[in-house]
Amino acid sequence: MKKAILLGALLLGAVSFPSFSQTKTSHADTRKIEVAGFSEMEIVPDEIYFNISLREYFEDEKNQKNKVGISTLEKQLIQAVTAAGFPKEALSLSGIGGFQNYIDNKKKPASFLESKQYELKVDKGDKLDAVLAKVDSRGINFANVARVDHSKKEEFKKQVKVAALxxxxxxxxxxxxxLDEDLGQVLEIRELDESVYYPQPMMMKARAFTQAEAADAVPDSDVQYQKIKISYRMQAAFEIQ
Incomplete structure (x- = not known):
């Protein structure tokens, strides 16, 4: 019985082996080349999002008198945004806060000063100085670039991917x-790597503007914001004829 089982196993192996050998030979007959392609594109952002923080203050800080309210500062900001040519919808409220204001070394708060944070969406940042110049600088807590993007980013991604291929x-x-050979049909395409680099946000400190600057004398900056970099690496296998 044991001999019969052993003989059956040998016969099965003899039948299976030629089939495996044929498959291996078939793959070996396909000559191919695999290469990786790369492409990169730099684009100037057309969507820049600024964070602007306003806070109330006293004109007479020592005596805590003549408070400039948040509504006054907000009105100045809205007027500055529209005067710069941006739609009113470009400015949105992103947060509300406040802090206790103390006098000297006393532990009791003298007053509560409100603050508001806004997000301003623009297509380029060259007019931001002009916007901030029309808001009382003492009421500007900070302004910074939160993020950047491009309205046609997905379309650019496709272009870069095709260029890499x-x-x-x-x-x-x-x-x-x-090697004196000819390139045949494509056998395989693989996406190896995608990289989208966004410029790092930058903080802008509020500065005091002169009366001349406040009267529309602030020139637009001609310095472009850092570019977004899109890159792709694609791998493809081709038949060698």
């Missing part, structure tokens, strides 16, 4: 040509 094909073509 074309780079892979071009590379495979001249490598195969160097």
């Amino acid at each position: 074309k780079d892979a094909k071009e590379k495979a073509g001249y490598l195969v040509k160097a």
Whole structure:
């Protein structure tokens, strides 16, 4: 009985082995080249989001008199935004807060000063100085770039990805040509790496503007904001004819 079982196993192996050998030979007959292509694009952001924080203050800080309220500062900001050519909808309220104001070394709070945070969406940041110049600088707590983006970012991603794939094909073509061979059909495409770099947010300290600057004398900056970098790495396998 044991001999019969052993003989059956040997016969099964003899039948299976040629089939495996045939598959391996089939793959070996397909000559191919695998290469990676790369492409990168830099784009100037057309969506810049600024955080602007306003807070109440006293014109006579020592005696805690003549408080400039948050509504006055908010009105100045809204007027400055529209005067700079931005739609009113570009400015939105993002937070409300406040703090206790103390006099000297006394532990009891003398008053409560309210603060508000806003987000301003613009297509470029060259007019921000002009906006801030029309708001009393003592009422500006801080202003900073929160984030940037581009309205056509997804479209640019596709363009970069296609360019990376074309780079892979071009590379495979001249490598195969160097061996006096011809490039055949594509066998496989893989996305290896995606990278989208956004400029780091920057803090802008409020500064005191002169009367001339407050009277629309602040020039627009001609310095471009840092660019967004989009890059892709694509791998492709081609048949060698």
